[in-house]
Amino acid sequence: xxxxxxxxxxxxxxxxxPGLISRVKAFFAGRQGQPVLQLYYxxxxxxxxxxxxxxxxxxxxxxxxxxxxxxVSVALALIPAGGHGALLAFDGDLILFAYLLALARFVTVLAxxxxxxxxxxxxxxxxxxxxxxxxxALFVSLAVMAKKAGAFSLNLIFTTNNPVTGNPLLLxxxxxxxxLLAENCRIPFDDPNTHLELTMIHEVMVLDHSGPDFGLxxxxxxxxxxxxxxxxxxxxLPFGESWHSADNPALFYCGICAVALGAGLVESCMxxxxxxxxxxxxxxxxxxxxxxxxxx
Amino acid sequence: MxxxxxxxxxxxxxxxxxxxxxxxxxxxxxxxFAAIAGCVLAAVSGLAAIALSGFHSAxxxxxxxxxxxxxxxxxxxxxxxxxxxxxxxxxxxxxGRRYGGLNSKTGYSFxxxxxxxxxxxxxxxxxxxxxxxxxxxxxTLSSFLLVVLDYxxxxxxxxxxxxxxxxxxxxxxxxxxxxxxxxxxxxxxxxAFPPAFAKLPFAAVALLTVAGFGTKAGFFPLHVWLxxxxxxxxxxxxxxxxxxxxxxxxxxxxxxxxxxxxxxxWFGAALAAIGIVSGILGVLFALAQHDLKSLLAxxxxxxxxxxxxxxxxxxxxxxxxxxxxxxIGFAGGLLHVINHAFFKGLLFMGAGSVQHATGLRxxxxxxxxLRAMPLTGATFLIGAAAISGLPPFNGFISEFxxxxxxxxxxxxxGHSGxxxxxxxxxxxxxxxxAAACFAKAFGMVFLGLPRTRxxxxxxxxxxxxxxxxxxxxxxxxxxxxxxxAAAKLAILPALTLSGADYGGLPQVLQPIGLTAAMVILLxxxxxxxxxxxxxxxxxxxxxxxxCGYSAPTAAMQYTASSFAQxxxxxxxxxxxxxxxxxxxxxxxxxxxxxxxxxPARDMLFSPVFRYIDTRMSALRVIQHGNIQTYIxxxxxxxxxxxxxxxx
Numbered sequence: 040x041x042x043x044x045x046x047x048x049x050x051x052x053x054x055x056x057p058g059l060i061s062r063v064k065a066f067f068a069g070r071q072g073q074p075v076l077q078l079y080y081x082x083x084x085x086x087x088x089x090x091x092x093x094x095x096x097x098x099x100x101x102x103x104x105x106x107x108x109x110x111v112s113v114a115l116a117l118i119p120a121g122g123h124g125a126l127l128a129f130d131g132d133l134i135l136f137a138y139l140l141a142l143a144r145f146v147t148v149l150a151x152x153x154x155x156x157x158x159x160x161x162x163x164x165x166x167x168x169x170x171x172x173x174x175x176a177l178f179v180s181l182a183v184m185a186k187k188a189g190a191f192s193l194n195l196i197f198t199t200n201n202p203v204t205g206n207p208l209l210l211x212x213x214x215x216x217x218x219l220l221a222e223n224c225r226i227p228f229d230d231p232n233t234h235l236e237l238t239m240i241h242e243v244m245v246l247d248h249s250g251p252d253f254g255l256x257x258x259x260x261x262x263x264x265x266x267x268x269x270x271x272x273x274x275x276l277p278f279g280e281s282w283h284s285a286d287n288p289a290l291f292y293c294g295i296c297a298v299a300l301g302a303g304l305v306e307s308c309m310x311x312x313x314x315x316x317x318x319x320x321x322x323x324x325x326x327x328x329x330x331x332x333x334x335x
Numbered sequence: 336m337x338x339x340x341x342x343x344x345x346x347x348x349x350x351x352x353x354x355x356x357x358x359x360x361x362x363x364x365x366x367x368f369a370a371i372a373g374c375v376l377a378a379v380s381g382l383a384a385i386a387l388s389g390f391h392s393a394x395x396x397x398x399x400x401x402x403x404x405x406x407x408x409x410x411x412x413x414x415x416x417x418x419x420x421x422x423x424x425x426x427x428x429x430x431g432r433r434y435g436g437l438n439s440k441t442g443y444s445f446x447x448x449x450x451x452x453x454x455x456x457x458x459x460x461x462x463x464x465x466x467x468x469x470x471x472x473x474x475t476l477s478s479f480l481l482v483v484l485d486y487x488x489x490x491x492x493x494x495x496x497x498x499x500x501x502x503x504x505x506x507x508x509x510x511x512x513x514x515x516x517x518x519x520x521x522x523x524x525x526x527a528f529p530p531a532f533a534k535l536p537f538a539a540v541a542l543l544t545v546a547g548f549g550t551k552a553g554f555f556p557l558h559v560w561l562x563x564x565x566x567x568x569x570x571x572x573x574x575x576x577x578x579x580x581x582x583x584x585x586x587x588x589x590x591x592x593x594x595x596x597x598x599x600x601w602f603g604a605a606l607a608a609i610g611i612v613s614g615i616l617g618v619l620f621a622l623a624q625h626d627l628k629s630l631l632a633x634x635x636x637x638x639x640x641x642x643x644x645x646x647x648x649x650x651x652x653x654x655x656x657x658x659x660x661x662x663i664g665f666a667g668g669l670l671h672v673i674n675h676a677f678f679k680g681l682l683f684m685g686a687g688s689v690q691h692a693t694g695l696r697x698x699x700x701x702x703x704x705l706r707a708m709p710l711t712g713a714t715f716l717i718g719a720a721a722i723s724g725l726p727p728f729n730g731f732i733s734e735f736x737x738x739x740x741x742x743x744x745x746x747x748x749g750h751s752g753x754x755x756x757x758x759x760x761x762x763x764x765x766x767x768x769a770a771a772c773f774a775k776a777f778g779m780v781f782l783g784l785p786r787t788r789x790x791x792x793x794x795x796x797x798x799x800x801x802x803x804x805x806x807x808x809x810x811x812x813x814x815x816x817x818x819x820a821a822a823k824l825a826i827l828p829a830l831t832l833s834g835a836d837y838g839g840l841p842q843v844l845q846p847i848g849l850t851a852a853m854v855i856l857l858x859x860x861x862x863x864x865x866x867x868x869x870x871x872x873x874x875x876x877x878x879x880x881x882c883g884y885s886a887p888t889a890a891m892q893y894t895a896s897s898f899a900q901x902x903x904x905x906x907x908x909x910x911x912x913x914x915x916x917x918x919x920x921x922x923x924x925x926x927x928x929x930x931x932x933x934p935a936r937d938m939l940f941s942p943v944f945r946y947i948d949t950r951m952s953a954l955r956v957i958q959h960g961n962i963q964t965y966i967x968x969x970x971x972x973x974x975x976x977x978x979x980x981x982x
Contacts (some may be wrong), residue, residue: 089873093880095784097705099716102858105865109857113850129846134738135726138766139854142725145770149716152778154879155703159785160893167774168901171767178763182756186746191739210547236882246880251868255861318905325760332756 046120050112053265054078054258054290056299061144063303078261082254091249092198095155103150104248104255107143111259115266119155119197119273128194133181137174140222143259150288151244158236161242165314168230169240172321173221179328180214183207184274197273200276210331212275216309217324219234219267219302223260226306228317238311287289321329338409339392341384345377345421346456351451352376360442366797367432370445373451374428374714375715381456385414390827393462402523404467407457411827416459416586418581418824419676422810423578423844424452424545426803431571433799434691442485448572451477451580458583464523471509471583478580481572482564493566494560501560509587512543528594537595541602544591545609552584554643555613556935558636560565562620565635566628566696569688573628577635578680582672585642589832600654607647611761614640618768619906622775622899623931627686627696630776631679634722637765638675641734641794642668644758648740653833655751660743661833666840667736670825674729674814678721681807685715688800689780692793698895699780701790705781707795710801712781714808719773721811724766727851729814729821735847738762755885768902771908776899786888816852818844839923896929909934 059076065072074080092100116126117136148166151159186198187207198257221228224241231242244255272294312320352373356366393408409417428448435444454473462465479502483495517523519531532540550557561581565573588606592598617637624630646667654658689704690696690710705712721728738759746753785791795801814821819841826840881887903910910931917925957968 085867089875090869091875091877093878094876095703095879097782099705099782102862105861106854106858113854113857127850130744130843131739132734133737134742135847138724138726138731138735139764141723141766141770142720142854145720145723145725145774148774149778149782152774153782154877155783155886155889155892156881156883157893158880160778160898163774163778164893164898164901168770168905171764171771172798173904174763174767175760178759179756182742182759185742186748186752188783189746191742191746192753197451198765243503250872251865255865331875332848 041121041123042119045119045123046116046126049115049120049265049269050262052295054082056264056268057297058301060303060306063300064307065304067304067307078257082258085254085257085284086251088250090252091245093154093156096150096153096247099146100150100153100247101252103146104252104259106146108255110139110143110146110263111262113142115262115269117193118266119194120269121291123288124198125194128192130191132192132194133185133196135240137177137181140263141170141174141236143263145255147244150248154247156247158239158243159246161237162240163192165240166244166275169221169317169321173218173324174316175329176214176321176325177218179216179325179332180211181226183211183328183331184204186332187335199328205334207331207335208274209328210334212271212333214324214327215267215271215274216298216301216325217320219264219271221321221324222267223264223302225302227309227320230311233311238314242312263326264299265295266304268295271298336392336394338384338388339394341380341387341462342407342409342417342456343394345380345384346453348373348377348596349453349456350448353446353453356449357441357446360439360446363437363441364792365437366442366653369438370449371428371432374425377452377456378425381417382422384409385418388414388442395462398463400465402463402517403464403469404524405466406463406524407460407466408462409460409942411831412586413459413587415672415824415828416582417456419582419673420452420455420459420579423575423676423680423807424448426680426684426807427571429576430574430687430800430803431569433797434571434687435569440484444481444569447477447481447484448575451481451572451575455580455583459586461527464517464525464528468506468510468513468523471506474580474583475499475506478568478572479577481576482568484569485567488567490563491567494563496560498560498564499938501550501557504689505557505584508543508547512540512547512591524596525590529596532591532595537599537602540591540595542604544588545606548584548587548591549609550584551581551587552643553581553613554584554609555616555636555640558613558639559933559936559940561580561635562632562933566626568780570628570683570690572678572743573631573687574683577632578676578886580633581639582617582642582676585639585646585672589646589828593832594811598650598654600651600750603647603652603654603751604652606643606650607754607758609642610639610643610647610759611635612646613643614761614765614949615768618765618772619902619908620931620933622768622772623903623908623910623929625697625699625895625929627689627701627776627780628683629770630698631682631686634682634769634772635675635679638671638679638722641724641737641762641765642675643736644668644762645733645740648744648755648758649752649829649833651751652740652744655744655747657743657747657751658833659837660740660747660833662829662837663736663743663840664740665829665832666822666825667733667738667740669828670736670822671730671733673824674721674733674782674811677807677810677814678728678730680719681714681804682719682722683812684787684800684804684807685711685718688796688804690965691795691796691800693790695787695789698776700787700893701785702783702889702892703781703785704790704793708781708795710795710805714801714804715781716777717808717811719777721815723770723773725770725846727812727815727854729811729818730768731851732814732821732844732847733817734766735844736761739843771902772899775895777881779895780899781870782833783892786889786892786894816848816855818848840969896927903931 457470516531621633648664741758
């Protein structure tokens with residue numbers, strides 16, 4: 040029951056994170072910035088709008104946002120949130136976790152290709168390229184955690200008695216943070232606020248979505264940001280039985296906010312990479328994770 | 336015994352219907368009907384045999400051939416390969432009726448098709464080396480003739496020639512292996528081989544097995560024939576060749592290894608290494624293809640690599656004394672054999688359906704077909720998601736098991752730990768690239784706008800072609816959400832191979848299937864909510880956003896080549912590009928061609944064979960077309976043999 044409450048809290052709080060990030064960026068730029076609750080307002084507004092579909096598109100374009108959101112929300116249920124266990128847990132759920140994200144990406148890419156636009160094709164091409172490189176890094180990170188914890192389920196990994204500690208912890212957290220930035224289209228990999236379709240990746244793929252469909256996409260993106268943050272927080276802040284003092288929902292939610300602040304900090308201090316440099320950065324994440332495996 | 340009677344009668348039905356359709360070749364309609372009825376009947380009887388079987392029946396009849404005995408058996412390993420064989424062959428035959436149409440070749444083509452099916456059934460059940468090799472050759476020759484059925488085209492003839500040479504080099508290795516064992520034990524029965532295999536150095540047995548059977552399976556770099564032969568054959572034949580015939584190579588490796596007593600760790604590691612190389616290079620070369628069927632053919636190399644990863648994990652786990660890891664690895668690899676048969680058969684039929692409707696296979700000329708061909712498109716989409724290993728489809732289930740095995744191996748530490756990590760990293764990379772490749776294949780063919788006139792007004796394929804595709808797509812979904820049933824087929828052979836006594840696989844897979852079903856339900860729920868929200872609101876249509884540009888055309892869409900270009904360039908696949916740039920103030924034409932050659936063919940086999948060719952031409956002196964001289968050679972050889980045996 041507690042896990043279900045945690046899950047619902049995550050669903051409700053996730054749209055806070057993009058707001059936090061943009062506030063950090065505004066602070067660094069010396070601007071007032073948008074309200075932290077901006078995404079909630081946006082979602083509300085989008086939910087009440089009609090929509091415009093490109094006449095080129097068909098079923099696949101309309102199915103994309105729904106399937107993608109469904110996949111991400113099921114993936115979210117696999118991560119222990121708050122101070123309790125995960126809503127869904129079984130042996131091997133970490134594999135399903137990675138592949139649900141892949142499913143969400145696959146349908147988004149197909150929806151983009153359905154518009155027949157060269158920009159969206161370009162974004163789709165980059166998205167599949169970068170995510171194919173991020174996948175090994177994610178799996179090696181998961182492997183380090185599984186090995187350290189001697190467990191084969193995200194829930195057990197994060198609630199077991201042998202938390203990942205020491206050097207591998209920092210390396211894996213570093214790798215996961217890079218993957219978080221890449222998978223959530225953050226600077227230095229992608230800049231959702233750019234003005235040029237030519238340089239966008241994720242954002243250009245969803246250019247033609249509008250109304251409730253676009254709301255589903257924005258909400259799904261917030262959930263994805265939340266679940267990667269939760270992964271890092273559960274890794275860095277050891278919960279579990281031997282850490283009862285730290286097994287504290289408040290600490291968890293603070294941690295999530297801290298990750299968002301960290302992402303905002305990176306975005307404020309860095310420029311976007313040249314596209315050709317992105318693969319090198321993703322390989323760096325994989326190397327970090329490999330190094331963690333060696334010391335673990 | 337009941338199961339063997341059913342099994343034999345299904346093979347007999349296939350052979351009889353094959354000859355019937357040959358005899359009726361003057362009336363193509365009847366010939367096709369006879370062959371299809373044969374395939375469907377054989378499938379019913381064959382699947383019944385598997386369902387009724389206790390997996391330990393055998394039958395040995397005398398056969399007046401030196402060393403030969405008509406010895407067949409139905410065990411769990413055979414059953415695993417037979418089940419997809421029957422399903423796919425029946426689907427392919429139904430599909431082939433309308434795909435190939437009716438013409439003077441129909442009778443021949445169905446004759447060969449049914450002979451191919453029958454010979455594969457014998458390959459999977461034979462327990463005598465001579466019987467096995469006879470069936471193996473029948474399988475090779477019938478499929479070769481099917482590849483060159485369109486002998487008017489040079490592409491087909493070349494592909495067939497390459498296939499014939501490659502496959503016989505493989506067969507030579509198998510004959511050497513069987514010959515050695517026969518020589519040492521005096522019997523050509525598989526059951527007599529273990530003592531011989533124990534005496535021979537294991538490395539030799541392993542090398543001959545992997546080289547011999549790996550050629551048929553399409554391991555990199557022995558795969559060179561595959562990307563040529565599969566596209567050249569008619570689509571339902573490609574479906575059967577890729578879906579099941581190349582698995583005969585996997586079957587051979589597994590069967591030979593059951594005859595070896597102790598399999599060292601390095602064999603599993605080597606098999607996993609082959610899997611990593613085949614998997615990654617297979618999917619990368621698939622990404623570089625513009626031809627839809629060539630793309631699918633390279634994906635067969637990739638999927639054979641995934642199967643090898645599973646089996647390699649299994650052999651490593653067994654050698655490391657961890658039967659439970661071995662069990663999961665084997666179960667994953669074996670389940671992938673079935674799953675690949677379903678989705679690859681489906682995808683080849685989809686490609687054939689596209690070719691049937693438009694006459695095109697070049698993805699850069701297609702586009703927007705989903706609107707006119709909804710059934711082909713929807714089933715192709717399911718196949719594309721399944722082969723990319725995405726939940727809630729069957730490909731995910733088998734890849735999940737291989738990942739599980741690799742994770743557990745990784746957690747064991749030491750050598751196994753590194754090997755496990757290598758397997759799961761490779762699988763992750765392969766998975767990401769496969770998803771990229773099938774986003775490209777489905778997106779370029781079925782989504783967006785038609786890129787050429789030919790692709791503009793296709794018609795959906797007839798029901799006889801779409802029905803088999805719908806059936807295979809249904810199997811992909813069913814295995815994805817309820818994996819327990821298909822897993823049962825993989826459990827028994829995995830237990831046999833691993834020596835584990837753990838059968839809890841269905842329970843392990845149950846939550847996966849449930850979660851997969853949840854994704855479907857939740858998608859439907861979100862879709863419904865969105866529909867409610869939009870009800871009564873303004874939903875309008877407009878052009879695609881093109882950055883303010885007012886006259887976009889279909890030719891401006893991203894193409895398959897441009898979609899894959901970043902990946903292909905980064906991995907440096909040696910793509911040759913020919914560009915003629917737009918010239919002048921008002922450029923009228925510009926051209927871009929790219930071609931990615933296969934390095935194994937161009938850099939390994941071509942030079943070797945060219946060298947052999949130049950050296951061997953000296954032997955032409957003894958070949959001058961005079962038949963009397965040839966007869967003299969034969970007589971001389973016989974006399975020489977006689978002298979040798981007498982001395």
